[in-house]
Amino acid sequence: MAISQLEFNQLNRVLDEQTGIRLNASKADIMASRLSSRLRANACATHNQYYQLITSPVGKKELDIFIDKMTTHETYFFREQVQFEFLYEYFRGKQSRRVPIKAWSAASSTGEEAYSIAMVLDDLFYGRNWSVTGTDISPTAVEMAKEACFAMSTSQKIPKKYRRAYCLKGIDQNEGTFTVNKAIKSHCTFYVDNLLRLKKVDYSFDIIFLRNVLIYFDEIKQKAIIDNIVHRLNHGGLLFLGHSESLRKKRQGLELIQPCIYKKVRL
Numbered sequence: 046m047a048i049s050q051l052e053f054n055q056l057n058r059v060l061d062e063q064t065g066i067r068l069n070a071s072k073a074d075i076m077a078s079r080l081s082s083r084l085r086a087n088a089c090a091t092h093n094q095y096y097q098l099i100t101s102p103v104g105k106k107e108l109d110i111f112i113d114k115m116t117t118h119e120t121y122f123f124r125e126q127v128q129f130e131f132l133y134e135y136f137r138g139k140q141s142r143r144v145p146i147k148a149w150s151a152a153s154s155t156g157e158e159a160y161s162i163a164m165v166l167d168d169l170f171y172g173r174n175w176s177v178t179g180t181d182i183s184p185t186a187v188e189m190a191k192e193a194c195f196a197m198s199t200s201q202k203i204p205k206k207y208r209r210a211y212c213l214k215g216i217d218q219n220e221g222t223f224t225v226n227k228a229i230k231s232h233c234t235f236y237v238d239n240l241l242r243l244k245k246v247d248y249s250f251d252i253i254f255l256r257n258v259l260i261y262f263d264e265i266k267q268k269a270i271i272d273n274i275v276h277r278l279n280h281g282g283l284l285f286l287g288h289s290e291s292l293r294k295k296r297q298g299l300e301l302i303q304p305c306i307y308k309k310v311r312l
């Protein structure tokens with residue numbers, strides 16, 4: 046179904062209010078195509094009717110689905126593997142350091158990034174106090190992260206020793222999938238939270254992964270997100286960005302120690 050300029054603006058405003066993401070006018074067709082099944086499912090004859098639905102009190106659930114449809118969730122285990130190797134090597138020399146170690150996968154999507162961090166931390170700090178928090182704006186993605194049921198084909202990206210140690214093959218109705226074991230799951234917690242208005246995450250971390258999400262925001266919002274993140278990073282803690290997302294401007298208090306990896310230093 047075609048979308049008018051007015052309808053695109055209405056829905057784009059809702060997206061901006063909810064996520065901070067504002068689509069360029071050239072994305073109108075993409076919006077219409079991502080929403081076509083939702084219009085059908087809700088018997089909406091026009092995008093305006095759909096807009097009325099998601100902005101009404103009865104449309105709260107559909108609003109969650111709208112957010113999910115309009116955000117990009119691409120992710121996979123050990124994405125940019127070199128960063129996980131760096132994480133391992135960096136903390137290997139510090140295994141005697143104080144615990145707990147707290148890590149945050151900010152924009153965790155369906156959980157692959159958080160569980161990848163968890164496998165590395167368990168390898169490093171087995172039996173000790175470490176945790177991984179995953180947050181994402183999409184309630185659907187957060188539910189999938191909690192469930193941790195992944196297609197078997199995606200396990201190929203997990204280093205063999207971790208696959209053997211932490212992954213469990215699904216059987217019967219879970220044939221063709223795998224999950225991570227209880228030891229890993231018990232260290233991981235997932236919440237819905239908005240990087241621009243964090244409510245759940247009000248503590249600080251030693252490790253933060255903020256990858257492949259800044260690209261969706263304008264410069265002002267990127268700065269607001271980075272401020273929120275740096276505020277929650279302990280001194281000496283590490284910030285990992287996606288490979289196309291290095292900080293454009295030098296930032297006081299953050300020292301670049303590897304491409305796209307920063308350490309928080311005292312001023």
Ligand SMILES: C[S@@+](CC[C@H](N)C(=O)[O-])C[C@H]1O[C@@H](n2cnc3c(N)ncnc32)[C@H](O)[C@@H]1O
Nearest residue numbers: 064116119120152154181182183239240256257
């Ligand atoms: C492309 S995925 C990145 C996943 C993972 N970090 C990675 O690099 O593989 C981007 C994620 O950012 C989430 N996101 C978008 N806007 C957000 C916001 N304002 N607050 C929190 N998460 C957001 C999306 O829902 C999506 O799951």
